[in-house]
Amino acid sequence: MDRDVVETVSLRWLRRLVIAGFLAITVFPFYYMLVLSVRPIERLLLDPGALVVGFGELTVATYAEVLKATDDGGQGFLTFIRNSGLVAVAATVLTLLVAIPGAYAVARLRFFGRRQVDFLFLAVYLFPSIVIAIPLFVVFTRAGLRGSLFGLVLVYISQTLPVSVYMLKNYFETIPVSLEESAAIDGAGRLGIIRRVSLPLAMPSIMAVALYDFMIAWNEFLFALLFLVDKPNRWTVSLGLSLLADGVEVPKTVLMAGSVVLTLPIVILFFASERLLTEGLTSGAEKG
Template identity: 40%
Template sequence: MIRRGYLTGPVLGALWMVVLSVTVAVCMSFATGDPFRPGILLSLAWGALAGGAMVFAGGVKLVQIGIAVLVAVLGLAGIGPMLSGSDAGLAARLFGAVALAAAFAMSLAPILDEVVPGVLTRHEFEGAVIRFLTGFGYIFFTAIVLIPFYVMVMTSLKNQSELMQNPLDFSVDVGRGAELFRSYNELFTQFNFGTYLLNSFFISVLTVFITLVFAIPGAYAIARLRFRGQAAFSRSILLIYMVPMIVLALPIYIAFSMTGLRNSFWGIVMIYPVTTIPVALYMLQGYFRGLPGEVEEAGLMDGLSRLAVIWKITLPLSLPALASVSLYVFMIAWNEFLLAFMLLDDPAKFTLTRGIAALNSSEIPRQHLMAGSVIATVPIMALFLGLERFMTKGLTAGSVKG
């Protein structure tokens, strides 16, 4: 038994208030452009009082409502967990105070669900700490992902005068209407981004096709056939990734220049599978090992050839793994920059990443660079989110041998 029941609520309440006040202040500052900042000492004080009250009241709904109202009122009075500058409008201050109050009152109760005054068991104490750390982890890692993306999108919607006046203001004037998307329109009409998109898509699809053509029989041979050096080959598949690509850049550049493949569309198509086939081999051979060999043996006994067994039995059973490998290879090819930057000089043959690099110039407005980054990010993000279940299933299905 642990005598921490009286301190767990106030301590976790204080720390959780700091986390949420920082989060809401950052969100409000980005969304409105007004100066919001967390009051750390005030957050600790009011959070400790609220956490203690919630523990002693046993998480009663009325207490949660009272805490929410109190936090909101304190915020509007200027002595709450989140402080705002004199430039912040009343509507923004009201929204920020209410958002912080509601988020704190609703999220603190699950954290302190098993905490009671007096003596806690180790399980109850550790459970409360784990729930706090889980919530903090969700907020922290979500912020790491969303804040750069938000800044990128908001910057792409600005015009040059807005960026010059206040480059740190990431709010936008929705009254500009279609003018908000001027940067995107100019990228497709003046900077040939439609061609870049098609090039990247075509190269990525070809890379997936070539990778699967070589990786499927290779992975099947490693998983099912017996030959000298099989174990050593299986363990050394990923050794190529121990050599940084920047080390190989110069030899590749010299070789492609001598053979006339530099600045060639087909040169890129040839070199990309070299970087993707090893990882595809590694992923597929693990999955093939997990498939029951009896099914394939039954096919061989029925008169099917080894190739027919692979085509009619193994591949249909491996669709989740093939989908995950295809998606992973597609993302590698879509996002690849170093080889494209090194080997492509003709704008008509640029991939999307190479085209974005061309926007990084003092002569081109910064919002165009951000718009290009959004164009490159959104399709692959949508593809990943849409096919995530296949990728997860394919990566985990071969981990347990059936």
């Protein structure tokens, strides 16, 4: 047997093995999360190695406890979900309102400072967020915005803006200019062109950016921690889960139910739009 055959055959098997391995390490933690969230804590302590839930021990009491309001003896996650949802939706909508015109301008219009704008966004994107956090912490403390969800929305807009503009810009550039020119000849003004021609064509990309923004805002932790920690009724799901996990009072299985609640919307959104997202994120990567 020559080297080529040996390599080809062994690599074929190795490849299957590696794929199985990757599936195991990526999916297992989520499976484990789900399993723990429906087991009573006593069962977990007795047998921490179990991977399947026995029929008799299956429980959804963990979910009931985590979702119920604190007044009813629960952990109040319903309130957290509302906060997170509110913040994430507001941040997404506002980011798009700001980013779409910005991205269009950078992609299409020649104006003074256009090149610098590109560079500015990259720099902002890569700058440590903890550096920005300090003065924002100071300003928000002074302005009384600490503890308000509005302040958080403002920060999230700034955090998602650079990537949003970048992704949208890349997409706008792929739309043939001739389409816009023919609309201009038909008498459409600049805004009319954007609204009637560019926006409908860019819809898939806009959806991808919206999903990306939503995910970032829903998952964010540092700024929520800095701004909301003293106000339990304003906590986001991420913040609530992390703060409750620090203590010992709440059983881990109940918190696992909390993590499922935190993760599930994102996973559903992601699987529903996987293709859209991955293409959106890497469009333009081939150039580099």
